[in-house]
Amino acid sequence: MRFLTAGESHGPQLTAIIEGVPAQLPLEADAINAELARRQGGYGRGRRMQIEQDRVQILSGVRHGLTTGAPITFVVENKDWKNWTKIMGAEPITQEEEEKMRRRLTRPRPGHADLNGAIKYGHRDMRNVLERSSARETTVRVACGALAKVILKELGIEVAGHVLEIGGIEAKQISYDSIDELKIKSEQSQVRCLDEEASTKMMKAIDEAKQDGDSIGGVVEVVVAGVPIGLGSHVHYDRKLDGKLAGAVMSINAFKGVEIGIGFEAARLPGSQVHDEIQWNEEDGYTRKTNRLGGFEGGMTNGMPLVIKGVMKPIPTLYKPLKSVDIDSKEAFDAGVERSDSCAIPAASVVCENVVAWEVANAVLEMFHSDQLPILQDQVKRHHQLTKEF
Ligand SMILES: Cc1cc2nc3c(=O)[nH]c(=O)nc-3n(C[C@H](O)[C@H](O)[C@H](O)COP(=O)(O)O)c2cc1C
Numbered sequence: 001m002r003f004l005t006a007g008e009s010h011g012p013q014l015t016a017i018i019e020g021v022p023a024q025l026p027l028e029a030d031a032i033n034a035e036l037a038r039r040q041g042g043y044g045r046g047r048r049m050q051i052e053q054d055r056v057q058i059l060s061g062v063r064h065g066l067t068t069g070a071p072i073t074f075v076v077e078n079k080d081w082k083n084w085t086k087i088m089g090a091e092p093i094t095q096e097e098e099e100k101m102r103r104r105l106t107r108p109r110p111g112h113a114d115l116n117g118a119i120k121y122g123h124r125d126m127r128n129v130l131e132r133s134s135a136r137e138t139t140v141r142v143a144c145g146a147l148a149k150v151i152l153k154e155l156g157i158e159v160a161g162h163v164l165e166i167g168g169i170e171a172k173q174i175s176y177d178s179i180d181e182l183k184i185k186s187e188q189s190q191v192r193c194l195d196e197e198a199s200t201k202m203m204k205a206i207d208e209a210k211q212d213g214d215s216i217g218g219v220v221e222v223v224v225a226g227v228p229i230g231l232g233s234h235v236h237y238d239r240k241l242d243g244k245l246a247g248a249v250m251s252i253n254a255f256k257g258v259e260i261g262i263g264f265e266a267a268r269l270p271g272s273q274v275h276d277e278i279q280w281n282e283e284d285g286y287t288r289k290t291n292r293l294g295g296f297e298g299g300m301t302n303g304m305p306l307v308i309k310g311v312m313k314p315i316p317t318l319y320k321p322l323k324s325v326d327i328d329s330k331e332a333f334d335a336g337v338e339r340s341d342s343c344a345i346p347a348a349s350v351v352c353e354n355v356v357a358w359e360v361a362n363a364v365l366e367m368f369h370s371d372q373l374p375i376l377q378d379q380v381k382r383h384h385q386l387t388k389e390f
C-alpha cells in the first residue's frame with residue numbers, strides 16, 4: 001500500500017489517497033472516526049481541538065461497506081477554515097485587515113520548520129511553511145493508520161499504545177495482561193498513562209509548563225500483538241522492518257528518537273541479558289522466554305509482540321518565546337507566537353500507534369496475497385500453522 005496526503009492546517013480540508021488496499025475488506029467511517037477522536041484528545045491540547053471535530057468522508061474505493069481494490073480517498077474537513085479564508089488567500093483582504101491580522105509571519109520559531117522551510121522554498125511569509133509543517137497533517141495520517149488497523153484486526157493483529165513519560169515523570173506501575181487491557185487502561189487516563197500516580201503528576205507538570213509559557217516532551221510506547229513470524233527480511237537493508245518502523249516513527253512531527261524493545265539499554269547490558277532464549281511447545285510453536293528485543297531479530301518479526309518507543313521533544317511554539325531574528329530587518333526579536341498545544345504527548349501516542357499500524361499492515365501485504373481479504377486471511381492462518389510445526 002502507499003498513500004499521499006495533502007492539505008494545509010487552516011485550509012478547507014485534509015485529503016489522503018490510499019492505493020493497494022485489498023478488496024472485500026469491510027470498511028465503515030466509524031472505525032476511522034474513532035481513531036480520529038482519540039487523536040484529538042489528551043491532556044494539554046490547545047484551543048484548536050475545541051473547534052475541530054474530525055470526521056472522515058470516504059469518497060472512493062468503497063461500495064456497500066466493502067473495499068473494491070480501487071484507490072480510497074479520505075477527506076477530513078477543517079472546521080477552522082471558515083475563520084481563515086482571508087489569511088489563507090481564498091478571499092480578498094484589505095490593507096487594514098492585513099495589518100490587523102499580522103498576516104505575514106517573519107519571526108521564525110526555534111524548533112519549528114519556519115526558517116528552514118522559508119529559505120528552502122523562498123517564502124518571505126513563513127505561514128506558507130507553517131501550514132504544511134503543522135501536525136494537523138497527522139489527522140489524515142491517523143486515518144490511514146486506522147484503515148491499516150482494520151486490516152490487521154481481520155488477521156488477528158492488534159495495536160495499542162500508551163504514554164511512558166512526560167516532562168521527566170516516568171510511569172512506574174505499568175501492568176497489563178493482554179493488549180485489550182492495555183487499550184482499556186490507557187483510555188482511562190487523560191494522559192494515556194497506565195500508572196495512576198504518574199498520570200496525576202504528569203498533568204500537574206503540563207499545567208506548570210503552560211503557566212510558565214514553556215512546553216515539555218515525553219516518551220510513548222506502541223505494542224503490536226499477534227504478528228506472524230517473518231515480516232520484513234534480513235536479505236536487504238531496505239527490507240528490514242525494524243528499520244522501516246524507526247523511519248516512520250521518526251517522521252512524526254517532533255519525534256526525535258526511536259527504540260525497539262529495550263533499545264539504548266542494550267548498550268549497557270551483557271548479551272546474556274539482552275537476547276531472548278528460544279523455546280517451543282505444541283500449542284504456541286516457537287516463542288521467546290523474554291521479549292527484550294521487542295519482537296525483532298534480523299529485521300524480521302519473531303512472533304513476539306512488537307515493542308516500539310518514540311521520544312517527542314517539547315512543542316516548539318512557546319508562549320514565553322525564545323529569541324529569534326526577524327527575516328525582514330535581521331534584528332533580534334522574540335519568536336512568533338501562534339495558538340498552540342502545550343503538550344501533545346498523549347495525542348502523539350495515538351499518532352504513533354497508527355503510524356506503526358500502517359508499516360506493519362504494509363509488511364503483511366508485502367509478504368502475503370494482497371488483492372483480496374479472504375485469500376489473505378487464509379494465507380496468514382496457514383502461515384501461523386506452518387511456523388508452529390516448522
Ligand atoms: C499531535 C501533535 C501536535 C502538535 N502540536 C503542536 C503545536 O500546537 N504547536 C507547535 O509548535 N508544535 C506542535 N507539534 C510539533 C510540530 O508539529 C513540530 O515540532 C514541527 O513540525 C517541526 O518538526 P520537528 O519537530 O520534527 O523538527 C505537534 C506535534 C504533534 C505530533
Ligand SMILES: C=C(O[C@@H]1CC(C(=O)O)=C[C@@H](OP(=O)(O)O)[C@H]1O)C(=O)O
Pocket residue numbers: 009046047048049052133134135136137138139253338339340341
Ligand atoms: C491542528 C492540530 O494540531 C496543531 C499542530 C500545530 C503544529 O504546529 O504542529 C499547531 C496547532 O494548530 P493551530 O495553529 O491551528 O492552533 C495544533 O493544534 C491537530 O493536531 O489537529
